[in-house]
Amino acid sequence: MNDQQLLDLIGQMTREDKIAQLLQLTGAFYEGFHDKELLTGPMEELGVNEAMVNASGSALNLSGARTITEVQQTYLKKNRLGIPLLFMADVVHGFKTIFPIPLAIGCSWNLPLAEKSAEIAARESAVSGIHVTFAPMVDLVRDPRWGRVMESTGEDPHLNSLFARAFVRGYQGDDLKGDKERLASCVKHFAAYGAPEGGREYNTVDMSERNLREYYLPAYKAAIEEGCALVMASFNTVDGIPASGNEKLMRGILRGEWGYDGVVISDWASIREMIAHGVCEDDREAALKAIRAGIDIEMMTPCYVHHLPELLAGGEVDEKLIDEAVLRILQLKEKLGLFENPLRGADPEREREVILCDDHREAAYELAAESCVLLKNNGSLPLSPNAKVALVGPYAESNDILGWWSCAGDKEDAVSLAAALRERMDSSRLTTAGCGIESISSSERDAMFAAASDADVLVVAFGEDVAMSGEGASRTNLQLPKAQLELLQQLAATGKPIAVVLFNGRPLDLTGVFEEADAVLEAWFPGVEGGAAIADLLLGRVNPSGRLSMSFPHSVGQVPVHYNKFNTGRPLTPGHEDERYISKYIDSPNEPLLPFGFGLSYTEFEYGELEISGAKLSRNESLTVQVKVTNTGLRSGIETVQLYIRDLAGEVVRPLRELKDFVRLALKPGETGTAIFTLTEQQLRYHHSDLSFTSDSGAFRVYVGSNSRDTREAGFQLVP
Incomplete structure (x- = not known):
């Protein structure tokens, strides 16, 4: 179907049909079609009736080709307009073939393997009937007290962005409609969920907008630029407003600045949770704020189905907002080819094979x-x-x-x-x-x-x-x-x-x-x-x-401890640990036990002198940075050569080091390889105090080495 056909379909929908498309329920509601007693408890608890289930737009946490085939076919017999269900699941690091947790995958620094893992997860999920995965999770994490750091690829915005792109490519491929063994990916959790106060789950996130844009937003943006089909709103507040009702975040940055036109889904019950956050008095106000913010699908609470009709009737919500949300959901179903083939990749025989x-x-x-x-x-x-x-x-x-x-x-x-x-x-x-x-x-x-x-x-x-x-x-x-x-x-x-x-x-x-x-x-x-x-x-x-x-x-x-920290006016310098009035702990080192990028091998690697192609970098040219690395041990090994930069005098304070690139060299004993990097002005840009994203002329240092601590360095000037 093209967009006009989808609009024509929307024209045939009642107001209740449209709003039901915005509802997502767990698989228990659909598996229990033949068991009314099974559904009595969940239905009564959520205030969802059978008519709503029969018109709802998506389900989560169902899998298995035969199960999903039965549910989809039963659903379509009862759905007045024959609009198929979307099936979604948390396929985070594999479906049945489980890969290492994402934090471990981040430690591989191997983007092709990460992409392959997502492709395999997509294949197994798709043949089992799933259409959408709630992945990748790209939240920047600096606090290991938070249990969900295991879902992220780490503390660095550049590395996280690269993995975000790799996962999206792996899940989606380049033809979601034609390749029925891929999944639509949903990047999460937008935004900054990885920075809860005290590392405590579902807790407040409070940071400056500059910090948000500089460190926490890049990986989400990378996933969106790579074409991810959905975005999940986070549980936390952003600048005092829960993400599920945050118009600036969702309509301002995500849709306005970034031009994202895909589906936005709440996290589990996060729309209703705005009441507990203290920004909504009841479900009605939660529905109003969420739809205005641009949340298309409400997961596992009934604020929309119960209150959007009255909000529309009273003129508090423009029906155009509902139609836009429904159109985005139908466009996703069309992108997945569900109108032509509601069962898509679900295939019991293929399931057994792969x-x-x-x-x-x-x-x-x-x-x-x-x-x-x-x-x-x-x-x-x-x-x-x-x-x-x-x-x-x-x-x-x-x-x-x-x-x-x-x-x-x-x-x-x-x-x-x-x-x-x-x-x-x-x-x-x-x-x-x-x-x-x-x-x-x-x-x-x-x-x-x-x-x-x-x-x-x-x-x-x-x-x-x-x-x-x-x-x-x-x-x-x-x-x-x-x-x-x-x-x-x-x-x-x-x-x-x-x-x-x-x-x-x-x-x-x-x-x-x-x-x-x-x-x-x-x-x-x-x-x-x-x-x-x-x-x-x-x-x-x-x-x-x-x-x-x-x-x-x-x-x-x-905690939090991370490599890309700011300096202070009284930094701790080697040899001055006994000084009192400097920025330090008196009972612990300031630096981490093991820094970002660290890892040992069974062989040894020796770095040569750092070579840089010039002392000045203009805005329309580039510098080449290179270093020879020799395997001086007795075993073949892989050395991940990392390049960091530091802006010595920014308009706002800049990190002591920022990862900008890396090269993985596979070297045999006695073999020498060369890590070659290209450095451009674009890599030196950052968010200034007015939130403009530009670079500053002046002095920079470049560091290359085996981790964020152990490096060789050189300098250059960025000139106008």
């Missing part, structure tokens, strides 16, 4: 291997080929390693670390013993020490429970559970080398781990093939190449 197939698992393995970050190594890794190994700890035998938001994933499909090591080692050289995450019984302790007694090296698999991160999992204590820290201290007393493998969804306070362990491998929640990938890393079959996309603090008292 879900968890070997190719998909291989991609999950590759991404897991590249997402792990080697944080410390005193020579204990890789494991010696002839060493006797004791694998102990809560994640030794556990296959519960998928992480939060694992959609249709099943931990029974995951490869545990113990199973993977058994496949790769002589069983006589491996003993294993597990334990609880937050408490350890005496029998578990005895079994672990018995395993350790005859071992040459201990691999200790520690971490958070899956439910300790993700939505609704804010924490004030970022350390491992006390029982694990005590166990590690006791194991260290044996004097045997210890390699700790961490399974977690956020940067941790590693006090008590770094001191005791000889090696630390950050595995995150690595997905369905995580055990296999980690085993190959431990055994040296794969060389670690991950680099942190979020800084690790020394302690929670430093």
